[in-house]
Amino acid sequence: MLFLMGTFSMNFKETQSDFVEGWIPYIQSSLMVDLKFWMSAGTSYVNVTITFPDSGYMVSDWGTVARDGGEIWVDSEIWDWTGYSFQIITTLSHTYNLGQLDGYYTFTFKAWGNDVKSVSFTATTAQMLLETDKDVYILGENVTITLENIGTETVSIGGYPAWGIYTYPEESLVYPKIYAWLLWSLEPGENDTIIWNQYNAFTNSPVYPGMYVVRDTKGWSLSAYFTILAGNLPPTAIFTYSPTVPIVSETVTFDASSSYDPDGTIIGYSWAFGDGMIANDTGPITTYAYADAGNYSVTLYVYDDDYQPDSYTLNVTVTHGQIPVEATQELIETIETWNLPKGLEKCLTSKLDNAIHQLNKGNENVAINKLIVLINQIEALRDKKLTSDQANYLIAEIQGIKDLIHG
Ligand SMILES: [Ca+2]
Numbered sequence: 001m002l003f004l005m006g007t008f009s010m011n012f013k014e015t016q017s018d019f020v021e022g023w024i025p026y027i028q029s030s031l032m033v034d035l036k037f038w039m040s041a042g043t044s045y046v047n048v049t050i051t052f053p054d055s056g057y058m059v060s061d062w063g064t065v066a067r068d069g070g071e072i073w074v075d076s077e078i079w080d081w082t083g084y085s086f087q088i089i090t091t092l093s094h095t096y097n098l099g100q101l102d103g104y105y106t107f108t109f110k111a112w113g114n115d116v117k118s119v120s121f122t123a124t125t126a127q128m129l130l131e132t133d134k135d136v137y138i139l140g141e142n143v144t145i146t147l148e149n150i151g152t153e154t155v156s157i158g159g160y161p162a163w164g165i166y167t168y169p170e171e172s173l174v175y176p177k178i179y180a181w182l183l184w185s186l187e188p189g190e191n192d193t194i195i196w197n198q199y200n201a202f203t204n205s206p207v208y209p210g211m212y213v214v215r216d217t218k219g220w221s222l223s224a225y226f227t228i229l230a231g232n233l234p235p236t237a238i239f240t241y242s243p244t245v246p247i248v249s250e251t252v253t254f255d256a257s258s259s260y261d262p263d264g265t266i267i268g269y270s271w272a273f274g275d276g277m278i279a280n281d282t283g284p285i286t287t288y289a290y291a292d293a294g295n296y297s298v299t300l301y302v303y304d305d306d307y308q309p310d311s312y313t314l315n316v317t318v319t320h321g322q323i324p325v326e327a328t329q330e331l332i333e334t335i336e337t338w339n340l341p342k343g344l345e346k347c348l349t350s351k352l353d354n355a356i357h358q359l360n361k362g363n364e365n366v367a368i369n370k371l372i373v374l375i376n377q378i379e380a381l382r383d384k385k386l387t388s389d390q391a392n393y394l395i396a397e398i399q400g401i402k403d404l405i406h407g
Helices: 002-012 323-336 342-360 364-381 388-406
Strands: 023-025 033-040 043-052 057-061 066-068 071-081 090-099 103-111 114-123 128-132 136-138 143-149 155-160 163-168 173-175 180-186 191-196 210-216 223-229 240-242 251-255 266-272 285-289 294-304 309-318
Touching: 033 103, 033 114, 043 103, 043 114, 057 090, 090 103, 128 210, 128 223, 143 163, 143 180, 266 285, 323 342, 323 388, 342 364, 342 388, 364 388
Parallel strands: 071 103, 136 223
Antiparallel strands: 023 071, 033 043, 043 090, 057 071, 066 071, 103 114, 128 143, 143 191, 155 180, 163 173, 163 210, 210 223, 240 251, 251 285, 266 294, 294 309
């Protein structure tokens, strides 16, 4: 179109030629104009789509929305290029925001002051919102449809649900088969949600892939379009393990039997235990024992009967259990045989007691930090309140306990 505009400027200077090419006002035939009305969140819209037989047309001004009572119109400026144009069917489209309307209206699309095409509709300020949770679904996937009162007044509704699901563009109803004879209402902010399992209520079989539309049946002119694609739904990997806090060399059971595939079956389970070891094709339940204490990221990999994968990761903390606790307890008992001044003995043993307390609570890093602080304090006491041999002994023992905790 810009190219043609350029041609126009060039030809404009050549007005002496026999045949003058240029843009002339054009009044569109109603046959090639499509008007579509819809509402969203209480606002009314009309979309105008014009199909031109070739590239030699343009709309320089789509006009502004004017209204007088129930009559709404826009006056556009459409041009036809008198010279050569490409034989390509061209579509131009524009959406008009009509604002908040309440009542029966006729919208007229005009060109150069002439009526081209009209559409009549009923709009309401009830401010209902109808939507699906997604725009595209895989065959077999649940479709969640929500009708919400986003206005400020209670809306009374007769019949349930207040909408139907139709094939598009055939507009053949697939759900529901029967509307409940029910008077109900939605308060402002309240919504009603229905999950549709993609079953055609009339044929009692799954619907076909394609485009569908949910339309309200109450005259609100609400619609929500969505597409169902043939395809595979991915599996969901999930597992649990026990015991919750395993200790070194203990058998840990990993159970992935709650993993699932919504439209098929899981045919492969593999594991990465986080310490470099993996296990392939284990089935849903497997066992493993860790050689060292530590924090491990355990990842389960599953794939379904269409070989689509999913994975799930949990952190597993493996401890030395009571081994460092017992080693610390033994060190306390040794210190108590040294006949140190009571204050000093209390200082050392209470800090070790604290570390045991933290270990028993599973706070291994806190326990290690307390032991590091204690080592520094013992260094400060070396050759003062503690002999060098005592300090060496204590530090070596505490380092040993730390290594047990660390794994
Ligand atoms: Ca699947």
